[in-house]
Amino acid sequence: MFILAAAGTAAFSNVFPISIAIVILLAIVALSYEQTIHAYPGGGGAYIVARDNLGELPAQIAGAALLTDYILTVAVSISSGVAQIVSAFPTLFDYRAVLAVGLVMFVMLVNLRGVKESGMTFALPTYFFIVMMSITVGLGVFRYFAGSLGIVVNPPEMDIIHTVTAVTPFLILHAFSSGTAALTGVEAISNGITAFKEPRSRNAGITLIWMAVILGILFLGISFLASQIHAIPSETETVISQLARTIYGSHEVLYLGLIAATTVILIMATNTSFADFPRLSALLAVDGFLPRQMAFKGSRLVFSYGIVALSIISSLLVVVFNASVNALIPLYAIGVFMSFTLSQAGMARRWWKIGHLKPGKEIKERGSTLRNEKRWEVKMVINGFGAICTLVVMLVFAITKFSDGAWVVLILIPLIVVGFSSIHMHYRGLARRLSLENYAAMPRIARHRVILPLSGVHRGTLAALRYATSLSDDVTAVNISMDPADTEKLKAKWDDWGEGVRLVILESPYRTLLEPLLDYIEEIASQRQPNEIITIVVPQFVPKRTIHNLLHTNTAFWLRAALLFKPGIVITDVPYQVD
């Protein structure tokens, strides 16, 4: 609508036809994905389908496109939700970015606590939204036929700067590609099959078709009514808000009901990303394309790293784009259609392989099993046609939206793929260097020397001393002396309690703590014989309250940081719980 509005009211009559074209595309993609759902009962996201059928690079591209889109989904959904809020409460307009980041953090915390994917929490707002939106569209259509719809009162000012005058095919395509953002829910169902009840594939398939039908009807209804009432696309008031106040007139409650339902549904829309981004990151991490820790769940049984990463990156985006939906949208759909295309192309390839399978033979792939199926040609054509359609849309998008921001994504996705590859190379290189092939077992440890740094003689030190003497007979206690009087006292105490262990005093006239100790350790280390190992046993108090740790030198931590790269030095802290 934005784009057509820029071309003047004449172009506005194109809103409805373009919407119909978008709905047809939705139908094609939904049909094609319905097949994916049945082929991949364990979850058939674009990454898995591309990996199994097209190879590593297409899979990585699909993965990068999807990660980008999950991030953008969060940024766009939250920004849209905030746009609804500021439509109803214009005084909040200046705080859009703050509101949006706050909402992202809220959704992050909810997800870190762990949410049930199904259940009333999600169903209720969804039904509420569908009901409210159906009432709005139904009443609007009724008023249209009754001739009492009218046009929007006090429309917001149009805030487009570059007005285009001619309705060119480019313009139409531009508008079309903007509208296709409505299709992005399709991939989510395909990815989340395991969340459905058994028979999963069947239920997911039915859901997909229902979703497409409801979405199609509401989308057509809204775009038809919006063009009838001459709604003005604007940053300050959403089209939904203009539509609702035109249809409901003075019925404030219904207006606020629709705005609230839309806001909630948009915020909940991010939850798809909060479920799928960490899940996909974990898949990529298991395959060695992302840091390995992303593959593990935390104590709340959620992939915490993924959730936090998604929240931070999408908050940054929201801040950079000041929560402007119109600035974020151009970045959005290109990745969706890239993954659509790869996924459907992978499916087409899969049908081809199935068609050329020997009768009765089965091939087990990672995500699915290939076995003979009837009418594989029809299915291949459906997926293939879907792939071609989405490829065309992607190209249209890349060309028409290039200067609006699509170039960012076209640079970002290759960069992410390069990132995947370099992480993969690191892990492979590491595995090679750690490999036990042609590896001669290390000789036993010949000598084990233990160094025990002390700041005083007390119960904590004695616990560490007891541990140190259990490791080896060769223990040296070391004290950094800053004040001669204190050192004398320490020596006297050590004579009583030190169990005869040698005590070395290191002078530190400038009150440095770590440096004299490090010098001493390095001197000892340089005089080592082969297969001699040094353990530094650091006494460590554990205060009852964590905050009190700020009052203690974390010597073990700093030693570890300083000595990490020296082979054959092990640092152990012996905790002493002060009760």
Next chain:
Amino acid sequence: MFILAAAGTAAFSNVFPISIAIVILLAIVALSYEQTIHAYPGGGGAYIVARDNLGELPAQIAGAALLTDYILTVAVSISSGVAQIVSAFPTLFDYRAVLAVGLVMFVMLVNLRGVKESGMTFALPTYFFIVMMSITVGLGVFRYFAGSLGIVVNPPEMDIIHTVTAVTPFLILHAFSSGTAALTGVEAISNGITAFKEPRSRNAGITLIWMAVILGILFLGISFLASQIHAIPSETETVISQLARTIYGSHEVLYLGLIAATTVILIMATNTSFADFPRLSALLAVDGFLPRQMAFKGSRLVFSYGIVALSIISSLLVVVFNASVNALIPLYAIGVFMSFTLSQAGMARRWWKIGHLKPGKEIKERGSTLRNEKRWEVKMVINGFGAICTLVVMLVFAITKFSDGAWVVLILIPLIVVGFSSIHMHYRGLARRLSLENYAAMPRIARHRVILPLSGVHRGTLAALRYATSLSDDVTAVNISMDPADTEKLKAKWDDWGEGVRLVILESPYRTLLEPLLDYIEEIASQRQPNEIITIVVPQFVPKRTIHNLLHTNTAFWLRAALLFKPGIVITDVPYQVD
């Protein structure tokens, strides 16, 4: 000037008399401190003088007041420097806070690298400033007598909101207390005696007197000329800038020279705080009032913690007050005069003690030695009179500036003192609980059990295994299994390389990593016999590049965090340097 300007031009004639009163106060304080310098040749800050002569609480109050003031000095000096910059370049006005924080960070980095306190770096800008300022004042006075001085052209708009109409004594005192901020350099010399050449006390004393004389003359000159040219105190242009352009007229270069000199001297003025805040923090830390690690120097021989703390807190202040000198000044001088008062009262007390010493007897205190001295009564009167004067100023300040922001400081200083006390209590409580009095030595370790978590069998794991078997004969390797196929491979490899060590497989169907391991460790720990200790040996790769650490699970770190509060469990990571 601000305050008098608010009362209208009639009140402005009071600027010069008030300045004379301030200079007299400066003379009194300088004389009084000259005595401190000789009594404390090792550095006589208010904290040390109060601690030795007045006791713990006055010392803590002096310490809190001084720390507050060092922070405010940085905030005020940098903000004043930025005010000079934006006077010359008004387009930068909106970026005051950013500029100021940038400058604080710059000074912080310079100080973390370590700076020489003496030397040309500091002398050159100081001389340059004194020369430029003397030229300006000299020329201004000359022009005044020649009758060609005139008044300031295009003065900035007055930006005071509450205009006062009557010249009340309160107003005069208010203006006086604002002006006294000029005295704050006195404490710095007294604190930094050790930086002077021998004979230190003598040189520091001479410097103090010279500083007071130069400061007094320039201060009087500037305030006299400012009132003559009708300079308008303003946030947008400093009085110095108005004065300089009135005196120099079209001589742009001289104008910019003075602005540059003033800016540089103001930025360098923070260096006193950057030297003294960490030094005082270290003193307080040694006495157990601040975290102990603040007492140690880093590898660059600077107190890094203190420098970083000072920079962060003062940057926060600058941001909160948007680099406004006039908003920060009211917070400022109250702490200075509080420490002046305590220090001089301490000195007076010291003379009293000296006066009542038996002939020939000496008492060694921590910072100075008490021995008989002639004319102790005169000296006591000088210090006592100084203390009374600064106490009166402090009270005037607290009352007249209370609502302008002085209340913040009057709440803050007691809070800091409470903080000191609670830190002190923590250390004392800890020392008591760690004390060896009535302590029966712990029995020897009866059994040492070693747990070795593995994610795979490779060179890194074998290095950890070698270390583990050197600690004890009772080693158990543990693997968290997420994929049965991987586990089978690992078992087979362990049979070849595991040196017969027992391998336990823990199932983790939900892909959690730490939780099954923690459950296992806690189960083992709960079945322990007395004096049995458990060591967890974690293999740890050390990648060549630190950034690659992001690609590895830091298992030891998380285990340490989770098991910190369990007694008798030691966590050791055995680093394996991947080359």
